Amino acid sequence: MRAFLTVLGIVIGVAAVITMVTLGRGATETVKAQVSNLGSNLLVLRPGMGFGRGGGPGIPQFDLEDAKIISEQVAGLQNVAALEDSTVSTGFLQKARSGRIAGTTPAYFQIAKWKLADGRFFGEEEVQYGAAVCVIGQTVK
Secondary structure, rough: HHHHHHHHHHHHHHHHHHHHHHHHHHHHHHHHHHHHHHOOOOOOOOOOOOOOOOOOOOOOOOOHHHHHHHHHOOOOOOOOEEEEEEEEEEEEEEEEEEEEEEEEHHHHHHHHOOOOOOOOOOOOOHHHHHOOOOOOOOOOO
């Protein structure tokens, strides 16, 4: 009887260990998949931002030169884009709308994985010369 209980205890113990290892691996794979979907290779830098409330007045902001320096001096970066955006209210033919307006660099479209329906994205030369260009989202009518 003792031998049977000993063997039963060992079998239950081994089964419990195998179950826990399997569950742990499954949970790890699930977390990896979720992080990958979030963009595990995306880093967003915002000056003056910490945990809690953001930086107030007097916090120096990034500019195009900062983005260029980061791109040149940080190894392993695939793309760097500068972005300044704001929510604005617009109106046309007595229809008011709220939308997002952004100033950015050409790399942003690749980073954000935008797909073009018509026309083309702007390039570095247009940024360099300060050309007035606009990319309009598909839902803007």
